[in-house]
Amino acid sequence: MKTISLVSLFILGCLSLSCSSGAAGRRYWGKTEPPKENVLRYISGSEPESLDPQIPTGQPEARILMALYDGLVEYHPKTMEPIPAIAERWEISPDGTEFIFYLRKNACFSNGEPITAHDFVYTFRRGLSPELAAQNAYLAYEIKYAQAYNSGEAFVKDKNGNFLLRRDYKDTGKKDFDSSGFGPDTEFHRFINSPARLTVPYAEKELEAYLKDNPQMREVLKDKELVPVRAEDIGVEAIDDYTLRLKLELPAPYFLDLLAHQFFRVVHRQTIEKHGNSWTRPENIVTSGAFKLAVHRPYDVLIAVKNPEYWDAENVSLDRIEFYPLEEQTTMMNLYKAGEVDALYNNTVPAPWLDEIRKYKDEYLDYPEATVQYYTFNITKKPMDDVRVRKAFALAIDRFALAKFRKTAKPLADFTPEGIFPRYEEVRKRVYKDLLKEAGISEEEWNRRYFDPQKACRLMQEAGYEVVSKENGRCEVKNFPLGDVSLTYNTSEVNKAVAEFIQAQWKQNLGITIPLKNMEWKTFLPFRKRLEYTGIARAGWVGDYMDPNTFLKLFYGPNNDSATGWHDQKFDQLMNRANSETDPEKRFEYLARAEFYMLQNQPVIPLMTSATNWMKKPYVKGMYPNPGTLHAWKFVYIERDPAKWDRDVNEDLLKREDPMVEAKLAKLMKTQLDFQKRRRGE
Amino acid sequence: MLYFIVRRLLIIIPTALLVVTVTWALIRFAPGNFYTGEKQLPAAIEENIRKKYGLDKPWYQQYLIMIGNIIRGDFGESLKYQGQSVNEIIYRHLPYSATIGILAYLLALAVGLTTGILAALRQNSFLDYTSMAIAMLGISIPNFVLGPILVILFALGLYVLPPARWGGLSNLVLPVVTLSAIYAAYIARLTRAGMLEILRSDFIRTARAKGLDEWTVLLRHALRGGIIPVVSFTGPALAHLLAGTVVVEKIFAIPGLGNIFVQSVLNRDEPLILGIVAFLSILIMFFNLIVDISYGFLDPRIRYE
Numbered sequence: 001m002k003t004i005s006l007v008s009l010f011i012l013g014c015l016s017l018s019c020s021s022g023a024a025g026r027r028y029w030g031k032t033e034p035p036k037e038n039v040l041r042y043i044s045g046s047e048p049e050s051l052d053p054q055i056p057t058g059q060p061e062a063r064i065l066m067a068l069y070d071g072l073v074e075y076h077p078k079t080m081e082p083i084p085a086i087a088e089r090w091e092i093s094p095d096g097t098e099f100i101f102y103l104r105k106n107a108c109f110s111n112g113e114p115i116t117a118h119d120f121v122y123t124f125r126r127g128l129s130p131e132l133a134a135q136n137a138y139l140a141y142e143i144k145y146a147q148a149y150n151s152g153e154a155f156v157k158d159k160n161g162n163f164l165l166r167r168d169y170k171d172t173g174k175k176d177f178d179s180s181g182f183g184p185d186t187e188f189h190r191f192i193n194s195p196a197r198l199t200v201p202y203a204e205k206e207l208e209a210y211l212k213d214n215p216q217m218r219e220v221l222k223d224k225e226l227v228p229v230r231a232e233d234i235g236v237e238a239i240d241d242y243t244l245r246l247k248l249e250l251p252a253p254y255f256l257d258l259l260a261h262q263f264f265r266v267v268h269r270q271t272i273e274k275h276g277n278s279w280t281r282p283e284n285i286v287t288s289g290a291f292k293l294a295v296h297r298p299y300d301v302l303i304a305v306k307n308p309e310y311w312d313a314e315n316v317s318l319d320r321i322e323f324y325p326l327e328e329q330t331t332m333m334n335l336y337k338a339g340e341v342d343a344l345y346n347n348t349v350p351a352p353w354l355d356e357i358r359k360y361k362d363e364y365l366d367y368p369e370a371t372v373q374y375y376t377f378n379i380t381k382k383p384m385d386d387v388r389v390r391k392a393f394a395l396a397i398d399r400f401a402l403a404k405f406r407k408t409a410k411p412l413a414d415f416t417p418e419g420i421f422p423r424y425e426e427v428r429k430r431v432y433k434d435l436l437k438e439a440g441i442s443e444e445e446w447n448r449r450y451f452d453p454q455k456a457c458r459l460m461q462e463a464g465y466e467v468v469s470k471e472n473g474r475c476e477v478k479n480f481p482l483g484d485v486s487l488t489y490n491t492s493e494v495n496k497a498v499a500e501f502i503q504a505q506w507k508q509n510l511g512i513t514i515p516l517k518n519m520e521w522k523t524f525l526p527f528r529k530r531l532e533y534t535g536i537a538r539a540g541w542v543g544d545y546m547d548p549n550t551f552l553k554l555f556y557g558p559n560n561d562s563a564t565g566w567h568d569q570k571f572d573q574l575m576n577r578a579n580s581e582t583d584p585e586k587r588f589e590y591l592a593r594a595e596f597y598m599l600q601n602q603p604v605i606p607l608m609t610s611a612t613n614w615m616k617k618p619y620v621k622g623m624y625p626n627p628g629t630l631h632a633w634k635f636v637y638i639e640r641d642p643a644k645w646d647r648d649v650n651e652d653l654l655k656r657e658d659p660m661v662e663a664k665l666a667k668l669m670k671t672q673l674d675f676q677k678r679r680r681g682e
Numbered sequence: 683m684l685y686f687i688v689r690r691l692l693i694i695i696p697t698a699l700l701v702v703t704v705t706w707a708l709i710r711f712a713p714g715n716f717y718t719g720e721k722q723l724p725a726a727i728e729e730n731i732r733k734k735y736g737l738d739k740p741w742y743q744q745y746l747i748m749i750g751n752i753i754r755g756d757f758g759e760s761l762k763y764q765g766q767s768v769n770e771i772i773y774r775h776l777p778y779s780a781t782i783g784i785l786a787y788l789l790a791l792a793v794g795l796t797t798g799i800l801a802a803l804r805q806n807s808f809l810d811y812t813s814m815a816i817a818m819l820g821i822s823i824p825n826f827v828l829g830p831i832l833v834i835l836f837a838l839g840l841y842v843l844p845p846a847r848w849g850g851l852s853n854l855v856l857p858v859v860t861l862s863a864i865y866a867a868y869i870a871r872l873t874r875a876g877m878l879e880i881l882r883s884d885f886i887r888t889a890r891a892k893g894l895d896e897w898t899v900l901l902r903h904a905l906r907g908g909i910i911p912v913v914s915f916t917g918p919a920l921a922h923l924l925a926g927t928v929v930v931e932k933i934f935a936i937p938g939l940g941n942i943f944v945q946s947v948l949n950r951d952e953p954l955i956l957g958i959v960a961f962l963s964i965l966i967m968f969f970n971l972i973v974d975i976s977y978g979f980l981d982p983r984i985r986y987e
Contacts, residue, residue, distance in 0.1 A: 031841065047945070050764040057719060133730035135723055151726030206729075277765040298763070299775065299937030300848050324847065326935045330830065334845035335935075338837050522714025522950055529722060540720065561722045 029360040031339025034619040034638050037319065041341045043332045043348070044323040047299050051280040053262040054127045054134050059542070059629070060345065062262050064323050067291040067304045067633045069265035072101050072120065072244070073256065077635045077661060078624045078654050080546050082256050084668050086115055086266065086288075086311075087244070089675040093182040096251030096582040100183050102675075103242040107311040109268050110285075110292040117238035122269045125231040136263040139544060142252045144192055144235035145199070154202035154226040155233075163227075164198040169220060174250060175580050183245055188237050192247045202228050251582045254547030261544070265289070290316045290634045299325060315664045317622070317637035336615060342638075343616035346629035347408075351494060354407045361648050362618040367625035368410060368419035370543035371610040372551065375487070375502075375536050376528070379603055380565035383481055384535055388463040390602040393536070395449065395456040396509040397502055402607060405501050406494075409608035413449045415595055416548045417609040420627050424548050427585060428592035435596050453509040460510065468511075476511030485535030488517045490524040495538055498607075528563045539563065539604070546627065548591050549579070555598050566603035618645035622661045624654060635661050687975065694967045701963040702752060702956055706745065709952050716761040716950045735761060748956065757957035762949045768957035771942060776924075778848060779931070779938035783923030785858045790865035791916070795909070797866075798873025799900070802881065802908075813870065820867030829860040829933040846935040857934040861927060865919060869912055877908040906980050913980065917973030921966045 045060030073082035087101035235247030268286040291304035399411035457475035466478035543550040578590030622635040757768035837845035928940040946954040
């Protein structure tokens with residue numbers, strides 16, 4: 001027995017020793033020494049599915065692929081706005097549906113071959129080909145005929161050889177945009193600017209299903225010829241070796257932001273055609289980015305080394321990036337503390353550690369993320385088919401208390417995340433003011449939408465429930481059909497804690513105890529999608545690009561992704577008007593109206609905007625807590641002089657000017673800014 | 683004996699196929715797919731994916747293709763990790779698990795057998811009580827507790843060993859110790875019990891009466907019978923250790939097979955799940971066979987007809 005107590009004493013002693021060596025009094029958490037070599041050791045999350053930039057959909061892959069591949073544009077390291085990359089400058093047609101990119105002539109692949117506009121044409125066509133079956137293909141659906149090509153559709157040709165036009169048969173709310181005067185006149189440009197052709201499914205089975213839904217088309221298609229949409233028909237054109245033109249279905253100002261996405265980064269045709277599926281193996285791979293693949297040991301490490309052939313190699317600071325694919329939060333925190341890694345990916349600091357970690361002000365990054373957390377209602381089933389009940393449930397949650405409880409979140413009552421789209425938020429504020437007046441809602445009442453138990457009780461009463469008032473404006477709803485409602489979430493510690501917190505809120509404020517259910521992730525997703533859940537389910541959404549559209553489009557169309565069963569013509573019309581608007585200000589106005597209208601129907605309960613929640617050592621510079629935690633790696637560098645290390649990173653790191661970063665940015669932006677100036681002067 | 687071995691080897695094949703079939707059915711019944719994600723795919727994209735991977739064929743056709751491939755020893759390509767074959771993944775990640783597993787196994791045997799024998803020889807002594815108490819502790823502390831404690835002590839407190847990841851010899855210490863602890867403890871207790879029983883039996887008394895020295899009695903006669911319970915425990919245990927232990931691999935970020943196995947289930951990566959299941963079931967049955975054979979050598983009373 002004596003030995004045991006001695007052993008436990010030893011363990012306790014060591015534990016307290018290890019705590020005291022890392023805690024208060026120390027400026028940094030754990031070992032803080034820059035690596036000897038010019039290398040960044042980064043925890044990148046799950047093992048990448050593939051190193052083919054057009055295949056994976058996750059953020060962990062995105063970060064690795066951003067190092068390996070370059071696109072027309074790159075993300076601005078702080079704002080994620082597009083900055084020149086292989087395209088040194090670009091212009092947009094007056095109607096906003098065409099882009100011309102002027103490529104730099106010194107860009108080349110990792111094998112030294114030049115990158116031309118034809119490589120981009122190949123990349124875009126490949127990404128959309130049905131055979132590749134890329135999950136991300138929908139990102140390119142804004143390109144004219146891209147969706148039709150990816151979905152295996154066909155044009156319809158009549159006996160005289162004329163193609164039927166969309167506007168004569170289908171009311172999609174989409175207009176035709178003609179920008180034939182933009183850039184050089186070519187045969188393809190004339191074709192792509194002609195009024196949109198009608199497209200229908202080509203495969204027999206799908207065509208039959210389509211005709212069932214659209215019986216009037218059966219007559220139309222009689223003795224017409226179906227001509228499959230080919231890769232060559234999509235709105236991507238190489239005007240010459242170094243000029244690329246894109247044609248969109250509608251003015252989509254956000255499309256430029258989207259082009260920095262890995263899906264649009266350029267791939268090497270010969271390598272892919274030669275090696276097929278195995279082209280991404282280290283012995284075969286040819287890449288286009290600032291770094292190239294050196295070592296890939298799955299689940300262990302992926303090492304990318306600086307690519308000397310890269311057009312901007314002189315501005316690439318790191319010699320090497322080591323990506324460690326792991327997801328265990330405690331393990332990565334251990335590695336970080338032991339000084340074996342220099343930075344983590346987002347949402348990695350475990351909740352119980354937050355109070356401690358927050359003290360390390362030079363290392364912990366807490367910035368809003370382009371991600372919303374919300375709950376969905378199944379509005380197809382009782383009692384959630386009643387908008388008053390939905391509103392009551394939304395109002396009975398104290399968002400501020402929830403955000404405080406979560407520690408890494410900001411309260412959210414709208415659907416677009418807070419603090420991510422400042423320009424949109426300005427417009428929205430103005431629009432909401434008008435809309436509130438129209439709807440007869442006082443500003444005071446509106447500001448209480450983050451938590452308003454009184455109104456919640458009132459709404460429940462209006463919905464016909466027996467409500468007994470209690471103190472502090474709370475109440476107890478007597479005859480709520482508990483058996484018909486539950487709150488379902490996908491299994492995780494955090495989701496459970498949040499669900500329990502909200503369950504307690506409803507109990508406190510409405511006297512309703514909603515039963516909780518949890519499910520494994522892949523079981524949960526189809527369950528929610530098919531509206532098999534009763535009552536309420538958890539959801540989260542990460543923006544694909546820096547525009548409110550990426551959030552609001554969730555509710556667009558009859559088969560939308562909201563998993564609520566909500567679909568509304570008026571909302572769709574507002575979205576259509578927004579997305580055919582060329583004036584950005586007016587476009588935001590329509591989007592704000594759409595957002596307001598949707599939330600008045602409350603198919604979802606917005607809960608919080610997530611925070612970035614990650615750490616980096618103070619000597620890692622040029623790496624910013626941008627809304628997507630997507631780092632343009634060429635700006636990242638290791639600072640060896642402790643006097644220049646990052647301090648108080650949560651104060652205003654995004655506004656601080658780092659001469660190293662600013663100089664690189666200025667040089668990159670110059671081509672585009674000069675070009676714009678010249679154009680304005682003309 | 684030979685007949686016995688051949689018969690057992692032949693049984694492995696249909697059993698493994700049965701295991702694979704049941705697993706395949708279970709995966710098919712599980713909701714969700716390898717491409718299911720937060721972002722719903724447009725129907726056309728989902729259709730493209732299903733066509734690409736042959737998921738649009740009727741289920742019996744898919745089953746026959748799968749079984750046919752497995753009989754040929756080809757588990758196909760992973761659905762999640764494009765361009766990587768299942769065989770290649772198993773082949774690549776097995777060595778990590780096996781290295782840690784074998785080292786932990788050897789450590790557990792060395793520590794467990796020594797303490798077990800010593801405890802049995804000095805029954806009811808201070809040594810016996812302490813070692814058995816520690817063994818009890820080893821059995822009751824799960825590795826997901828032991829691992830982090832060791833990390834806090836040696837990696838974050840004293841900064842003498844790396845806290846995780848694959849690398850040099852120093853990276854092996856913590857995971858191997860963590861993994862072996864529970865096995866060492868079991869082996870120690872089993873050895874002690876087995877030895878105590880044997881040491882009291884008649885043939886040991888006879889051996890001693892013949893005037894053999896104590897070491898010969900112990901090693902040639904007592905140990906052989908005494909470790910039979912240990913053998914029946916460590917045979918399957920070795921199979922588990924070789925094939926990877928999920929928890930330890932997760933804690934120490936070791937790219938082993940256990941880690942991959944769990945991930946493949948979460949990913950609904952059907953070919954990879956089937957490949958690993960088939961591989962594991964064959965491995966376990968094989969080790970059980972070896973255990974059964976070794977009984978015959980260890981205990982002259984056991985004979986196979």
